[in-house]
Amino acid sequence: MKTQPLAQAAEPTPHHVPEWEQLSASDNVEVYRQGIALAAGRVDETTPEGSIIWLFLEHGQGRVVIHKCDSIDIFKVSQ
Known part of the structure; x- marks a missing residue:
């Protein structure tokens, strides 16, 4: 009997x-920033107008604040 590998999650x-x-x-x-990955994490909160975001960084690296003027691009990772 031939076995099939389990399908891996996308x-x-x-x-x-x-x-x-x-x-x-x-x-x-x-x-x-400029196409280079700097960090990954989880959103803590944002300001209502979306100019500031607070993130909890992965691996217990702390909490950071990022402002729109920092020339940062944020990408949401779909679950």
Whole structure:
């Protein structure tokens, strides 16, 4: 009898979120600047107008604040 390998779950696909107010607490995100991945983490909160975002970084690296003026691109990782 020939066995078939188990299907592996598809990798989540990140998508760019230019309007940070569209993010919700606990969304998983990746942080990029000029196409270079800087960090990944989970949204803690955003300001109502979406100019500031607070993230809990992966692996217990702490909490950071990012401002739109920092030239950062945020990508939401679909679950």
